[in-house]
Amino acid sequence: MLKTKDKLNSSGIDIDITCTLCRISVEDDRHLFFSCAYSQFIWRNLLAHLGYSRGMLLDWDREISWRPAQFTGDSFKTCLKKLAFNAFFYHIWAERNRRVFNSKSLASELVLRMIITDVRMKLSAQVIKTPDTDRSRQLFHKWGIQATFTLECPIFCTWKKPHEGTVMINTDGSLSDTSAGYGAIIKDSNGDAIAVAAGSTTPISITVHELQGIEAGLTLALRHNLNQMCVGTDSKVVVSIFERNDNNVPQRAISIWGRIKRLSQRFASLQVFHIYRETNRAADFLAKLQPQAECIEFVPSSFAQDVKDIVFEDKRGKVYIRV
C-alpha cells in the first residue's frame, strides 16, 4: 500500500495533504494516478503511444476495469502495454518521492520520456518478430524498438452457413467512451435473415456488451420459435466463458451470464463458436447502430441498404481476406 499523504494524515501524522505533483487537490491514490493533471498528461500520451485513439480519460472505476481487459493474450503488444503501465505507476510514484524527499522536480514531459526509455531498454535485448502491418510498424517506430517484420499468409474466410434445420445467430457488441451497443442477426441455412435486433446500453465493458448481443440473439430466437442454433461471436473471451462455464466469468458479466445460461436451457441444441471479425460484419453493423430504445427488433425487409448488402454478400459466399 502506497503511503500517500491522505493515509499518513489519517494515521496521525500532521502533514500538508496537498498533492505534491499539482499542488491543487488532496493526495490520495486515485488522485495521484488518475485525476492529477500531471499524471493525466503522461497517461494520455502513453495511450496515444500505445495506439489508442481515445484522448479522454474515464472515471476511476471504468479506467481500473478497462486496463486489465487490455492485458489479455501473450502478444508482444500486450507485453509492451504491461511494461508501459507498470513504468507509469513506478515513475509517477518516483516523481512524487523526488519532490517530497529531495525537493527536486521534473516536468511531466521529461517523466513521459523516462517511461518510454525505460520500456525501450527492457525490450531492447529481445528479438521481436511481428506481423508486418501499418499498425505494428507505427507502434515500433513510436517506441523506438527494433523488430523483424514478418509477412504472414493471409487467411481467407467466409460467413459460415448453418446446417439445414439449424440457424446461425451472429452477435456483436460495441463500446466507445460515451456509448455502447449490441446486435444480433439470425440467418437460416440459405443465408437469409430471419430476425434482427439491435440495442443500446450504458457502457460497461466490451465483454458485457458482447454477451448482451448473445442474450438479444437468444431472446430473438425464442420469440421466433427457433430451437436449434449455432452462435457465432468474434469475441474469444465470450467463447472461453462458454467453454469454461462458470469459471473465470468477469465480475461485471456475472448477472448477464446467469441470464444467458437460463436462456440456453430452452433450446434443443446450442453451439457457440468463434468466428473471424471479418465474417461478422452484419452483427458488427447492428452493434454500432445504437438505437434510441434499449433493444429493438427490426423487420428484415426494412433493413438499411447497408445491412441488406452485407447479408446478400455473405449469402453468396463473399471471401474476406484476413492478414
Ligand SMILES: [Zn+2]
Ligand atoms: Zn495532483
